[in-house]
Amino acid sequence: MNILIIGPPGSGKSTQAELLSENLGIPHLSTGDLFHYLSEEKSVRGKKIKKIMTEGTLVDDVDALKLIDEQLKGAQYREGFIIDGSPRSLWQAQNFKHLFDKVIYLRVADKENINRLSKRGRQDTDSPEIIKKRLAVYHQETEPMLAYYRQSGILEEVDGERPVEIILQDILKRLKQ
DSSP, rough: EEEEEOOTTTOOOHHHHHHHHHHHHOOOEEEHHHHHHHHTSHHHHHHHHHHHHHOOOOOOHHHHHHHHHHHHGGGGGGGOOOEEEEEOOHHHHHHSSSOOOOOEEOOOOOHHHHHHHHHHOTTTTOOOOOOHHHHIIIIIIITTHHHHHHHHHHEEEEEEEEHHHHHHHHHHHHHHH
């Protein structure tokens, strides 16, 4: 089973993806963690990704899909995967090489996301200015994907402002339907 977890920055995508991975025995790929890891490389690519992340913008569509596709070619992902953080735009969704069985959208208000991210405190990506910019980019670039996946009949919209365990149980119930 291939599952995508989407939602605004701070919505708990990685947390839910990790819990689902443990519960379902399906490997998890966090594109945010992947890009963070790549940004630490002392290479042209690493420096480029680091600059993009500190500005609060997104890795361009073509490069993002290429990097993710490289990862998903790994043997551990052959039987399925749980991915969070990508695709991040309608173009990426339409050009993603792997089909999803379910797309879980964690719906969380901006005010709550700002609060959560401010507490997390990653200095390179969680300053108030960068958080607001990341949310604006999310609304402009990522939200249009919701209609695309809704139209495909695979979108499950989940209230992401509840306790972590209740959200997990809700998602697990929806995946079994």
